[in-house]
Amino acid sequence: MTVPFVDLSRQHAPLREELGAAFDRVLGASSFVLGTEVEAFEARFAEYCGVSHCVGVGSGTAALTIMLRAAGIGAGDEVIVPAHTFIATALAVMHAGARPICVDVERGTGLIDPAAVRAAVGPRTAAVIAVHLYGQACAIDELHAIAEPNGIQLFEDAAQSQGAEYRGRRAGALGRAAAFSFYVSKNLGALGDAGAICTDDDDVAAAARALRDLGRRDGRHVSAGYNERLDGLQAACLSVKLPHLDDWNTSRRRLAAAYRERLAGGVELVEEKPESPSIHHLFPIRTADRDLLAARVAERGVSTGVHYDTALPDQPALAELRDTDTPVAREWAATELSLPIFAELSTDELETVCTAVTESL
Ligand SMILES: Cc1ncc(COP(=O)(O)O)c(C=O)c1O
Known part of the structure; x- marks a missing residue:
């Protein structure tokens, strides 16, 4: 699949x-x-x-x-x-x-x-x-x-x-x-x-x-x-x-909860605060060798994204900001990988993603 x-x-x-x-x-x-x-x-x-x-x-x-x-x-x-x-x-x-x-x-x-x-x-x-x-x-x-x-x-x-x-x-x-x-x-x-x-x-x-x-x-x-x-x-x-937006967001929440349950422990997940329930536009995970993980899950048929691979001060268009010290943003840029999440993603597909991730770590 x-x-x-x-x-x-x-x-x-x-x-x-x-x-x-x-x-x-x-x-x-x-x-x-x-x-x-x-x-x-x-x-x-x-x-x-x-x-x-x-x-x-x-x-x-x-x-x-x-x-x-x-x-x-x-x-x-x-x-x-x-x-x-x-x-x-x-x-x-x-x-x-x-x-x-x-x-x-x-x-x-x-x-x-x-x-x-x-x-x-x-x-x-x-x-x-x-x-x-x-x-x-x-x-x-x-x-x-x-x-x-x-x-x-x-x-x-x-x-x-x-x-x-x-x-x-x-x-x-x-x-x-x-x-x-x-x-x-x-x-x-x-x-x-x-x-x-x-x-x-x-x-x-x-x-x-x-x-x-x-x-x-x-x-x-x-x-x-x-x-x-x-x-x-x-x-x-x-x-x-x-x-349809609220139903779609509910569906994303259900998928995110399933991801969290399946992936906890293996990769770093985003902290979710009780006062600010997410609508999961993306589902980011973090891992030290992000590019290797992306390549391995791609071999298993799973498409992923990166949001984003460069902290703003390191973008050529923003060179004037380069002296800004933002180590945590740079760490996010080096380690973030976005897994598929959209309202219509099936349970089987989610299972395929989770298996691909856990077997690729
Ligand atoms: C956080 C953020 N800000 C701004 C934009 C810019 O929106 P647009 O692509 O519609 O210009 C986007 C989306 O692309 C975004 O994700």
Whole structure:
């Protein structure tokens, strides 16, 4: 048996008719860019996250950049980001004209380490981006306790955490604003690139709405914005999928629990905190010889991924951050291996993965 890392066809097959109907609706209305389907999805996703505004944009990277600019982050500002994340988190800070400051992550979770954030706060620190990596929310209370007294804004990069919770509140509602990606393989994925900004802040939402549409407000261009509008087609497809998100996340949780039971002891697993139940966008394990393990399980037909193999300060595009000392992030980059996890993964497939891993160690 071969086990794919992700198989989107299994998610889409039972939704084919509904997705087709959504496509026909958009085609019939010629409502391709922004418009009623986008507004409808924005209202549904805002309600899902428990916030008053959702602003649909072209990607998660655009969501991050526009969120920061909409909240007033720009030249002269420093923004603290984890050194272990997808590069978009830091690039968005640079696109907004600010400087990313990479800090280390927690050994157990791979999430931004509040102690490292506290140590990095300086006179130019304007914001912190909490990246809820792998599907688990960051230590939000600790981060708020550092940010608020220092006048620092706390943002979420919720690209990997649609439906994740922290003390009963959903990702998207945990900071001043949150950026989501709906890239195809996310827990809630579009049929191409898409993203959104969620916030309770009326001013941030209004500024983001203008920035995504070339700075347009009431027919005039009030800011140097972008062409980063969400497509009607993507919004209509996301509206078809959103009602299934909780069931898909439940299924991922069941699979993650089974992995934990089968793999405990052999490899290092991510620490899961009771206050922040994960929605398991990925299922990372850690082992000293990651590349050898990946090659051995591949010989047994199991596809895996690596998220991520390079700490941000070691990326050529971020060479200016190279002097940052983030040993734990580097250790994650050297040892992390992501096993297949998606809602439709079968019990037999999971068993095949576990056998391949345990026999390859
Ligand atoms: C943590 C994180 N941040 C940002 C992004 C960027 O999102 P997008 O690929 O939609 O631009 C992604 C996803 O790719 C991500 O995983």
